[in-house]
Amino acid sequence: MLLEFFSNGFVWTFVVIIAALYHFLKKDRPIFPIVNNYPGDYFRQKAYSAYDKNAKKLIVEGLVENRGPIAILAPGGMKIVLPSALSDWVKTNRDLDHQELVREQFFAHFPGFEAQYTLHCSDRILINLLRTKLSQNEEIMPIINQHIGPALQYYWSDSKAWHFLDWENDTTGIISRAAASIFVGPEKATDPEWQNIVQSYVREFFAAAGELSGWKVPLRPIVQWVLPHASACRDLRRQACNVMENVVQRRIQEAKAAEAQGAAVPQYNDVVDWTMQISENNHSAGDIQLALAMAALFTTSEIFRQILIDIARHSELLEPLRQEIKKALADHDLGLAALAKMELLDSVMKESQRQIPISG
Incomplete structure (x- = not known):
């Protein structure tokens, strides 16, 4: 009787483990190709390591290879990456909530993160x-x-x-x-x-x-x-x-x-x-x-x-910038009209922003 009990208990435990493992491996599986999914990587250690070291490369190559949306496994959960061609669709889609995503990604529900x-x-x-x-x-x-x-x-x-x-x-x-x-x-x-x-x-x-x-x-x-x-x-x-x-x-x-x-x-x-x-x-x-x-x-x-x-x-920019700013302030005082006249400064700032290195 005791042997039968342990035998049945073992069977049920085995079934639960298999079911849980199946659920773990299958959950959140998207319909898009996963760029860092590797055979035998059951606990996703290799996937997470690849994400930490080469996320940018994985995304760029994945988008080129698949010519459409891709997915990438990250420690915080699976992410779906869309090609730039879908940017207008994203901007007009009311079902997508960027604010909610940021709240989740940056732990807005934790004390101290209010x-x-x-x-x-x-x-x-x-x-x-x-x-x-x-x-x-x-x-x-x-x-x-x-x-x-x-x-x-x-x-x-x-x-x-x-x-x-x-x-x-x-x-x-x-x-x-x-x-x-x-x-x-x-x-x-x-x-x-x-x-x-x-x-x-x-x-x-x-x-x-x-x-x-x-x-x-x-x-x-x-x-x-x-x-x-x-x-x-x-x-x-x-x-x-x-x-x-x-x-x-x-x-x-x-x-x-x-x-x-x-x-x-x-x-x-x-x-x-x-x-x-x-x-x-x-x-x-x-x-x-x-x-x-x-x-x-x-x-x-x-x-x-x-x-x-x-x-x-680019020190050659100093004098032209200085003269542009002086003239704009002399003509309009410090205000929105003066800023609108600082076209060279605006271009320099935009180009500098474009030059900021992208991490990852």
Whole structure:
């Protein structure tokens, strides 16, 4: 009887293992060719290694060979890659949600990563705000300009003597101060503590994303509590929310005091004020600021560095650029009309952006 029990138990265990293995091997199998699928690679170790080392090559060769959509196995899950010929279809397809993809890929549901959720939330508050309040707002340009000079002097000084630069941190710091003048406003734009919080958060966030990507998906919700960069994100996010809550409360009190005295309510032209006026806004001011920092600091600093490098390599551009800028500002002052006249500068910036190396 006992032997029969163990025999039946063994059979059922064997069946369960086979079924689970079959499910594991067959799940999420797409209808498109997998470019890094190898015979006998049951646990996908070879596939993941090929993805880490040669993802760009695999995709380029796969698209050429198959002349259509392909799939690639990645540690975070299988990805489908479409040829550029389908770009218009992708842009007009309402069933595709880029925001949801980014939220998933960058762990927006984890504590400390709320800024990522805010940036790519389905309510599109930040995206719509930047389009309506930032991109065509001529009034913010003098404000940004007032912060650029002091930022350059703070990081690089006016000294003409040879001296060392902290290239990555200095360029990021300059962009951060310029952006903060419109993002966080006059209270904290030049505050060293605030600058340290937002710049540190951006660095820790992308480090944490890479850190978490190295773990299997089921383990990520557990290990994120002890991984150093993810832990740093939680701490920095808490600090940012505390700082911004104080800024918001101070502005509310200022407005109440002005109204009580019959005076004009103080006016601000920054993201803090814009979001305070949106009644349906459910995001904390700290998360909004960190979201903006993630969106602006990394890519803008990278482009800024590339532009400086390209101009240094092509010093013949310096004088034509300088003359174009002087003439545009003399004719139109600092505003959108002046920027529209800086055609050479626009071309240089676009070409520099095109020259940025693509990793992978």
